[in-house]
Amino acid sequence: MSLPFEDLQSPLEEIEFLARSPNRVRVLDALRAGPMNRHDIEEETGVSRATLARILGDFEQRGWVTRDVRRYETTRVGDYVAREFTDLLQRFEPVPGLNEVVEWFPEEGLDFDLGCLSGAEIIRPTKSDALAPTTHITQRLRTADRVRVVSYSHLSDVMEECRRGTVEGSLKLESTVDREVLNRIGTDPRMIDYAREMVESGRAEFYWYEGTIPFTVFLVDDRVLLCLSGGEGAPRAVIETTDETIRSWAESTIETYRCESEVLDPRSFTE
Incomplete structure (x- = not known):
């Protein structure tokens, strides 16, 4: 009827x-x-x-x-x-979780369909682990074979894990940062030593980008980690996904920044 x-x-x-x-x-x-x-x-x-x-x-x-x-x-x-x-x-499906972290999204750059974040994992600080997003990144790095990253910030814990993976393990790393990050690393003797060791291991490549990078994105093997920090250093949240569309976007974006950047010579860290 x-x-x-x-x-x-x-x-x-x-x-x-x-x-x-x-x-x-x-x-x-x-x-x-x-x-x-x-x-x-x-x-x-x-x-x-x-x-x-x-x-x-x-x-x-x-x-x-x-x-x-x-x-x-x-x-x-x-x-x-x-x-x-x-x-x-x-x-x-992604909307309820994204509502909790939308304030930390960069104003530009993440130009993919947010619908692709359906099923993504969102890691936020908790009462028992205020550094949960950073901890999650280092845990992923610990078991990775290859990592590519573009970033406007550097985190000591992440840098230490990258050093361990490249110098003491078999991790292959490609990192592209902007000039502001390069300047900050240049004032930290420990970070300078880490970076030099990583490049000298033959398993790490560093590039610096003259302009401003508006976000931090890790491509860890087949996982994409989007770091949301609201323009500050430490991430307030991390969104992890294996979505094919977002992974393709991450690969293309990282490659674009790398091609528009200069190779960072190890001697630059000690000058």
């Missing part, structure tokens, strides 16, 4: 009809797998019998579901609604 023409809902009303009831979403999504009887739908969704009866009745009325004796299945319209609404939910 379909709704009469005068009772047709607006798109927003249809979205609201589904969005205000997770049970409706579960049932409609379950039916996309193929015809099912009520018992199977109950088992698949965990929706109670009484609630399921109301939902299926509403779906039949809208023309999203048809019934053949005791089996229900989506119509072409119902399948379309389920598919599009599921896609919409997936697009919105």
Whole structure:
């Protein structure tokens, strides 16, 4: 049974009809797998019998579901609604987490579709670990084979881990920093020694970029780590993802900065 023409809902009303009831979403999504009887739908969704009866009745009325004796299945319209609404939910999945860190996003540079961050891990400071984002970076570096990074800041803990990996291990490192970072490293004797040892190991390459780098991005093997610090040094949060689109963006961005930078000679650290 379909709704009469005068009772047709607006798109927003249809979205609201589904969005205000997770049970409706579960049932409609379950039916996309193929015809099912009520018992199977109950088992698949965990929706109670009484609630399921109301939902299926509403779906039949809208023309999203048809019934053949005791089996229900989506119509072409119902399948379309389920598919599009599921896609919409997936697009919105990153929003709650991003809302908590959006204030630290750089004003420019991260020019990829934020929808690609669906499923990404967001690491923030906790009461027990105020340095959780930095700790996460060093842990990833500890087991990495290759690291590429562009950055407007340097962190002592990260630098120490890079030194350990390149000088004492087999880590291959490529780092591109801007002039401000280069100047800060040049005033720290310990960082100068670390950088010189890393380059002399033959497993590290340093480049310096004359302009300003607006973000810090690590490409650690197949993982991308986006460091959010609000323009300050230590990251307030780290977003980690293996999304192919973002990884392609990271590779292209890092390569662009490297090609526009100058090789940093080890002797520069001691002058």
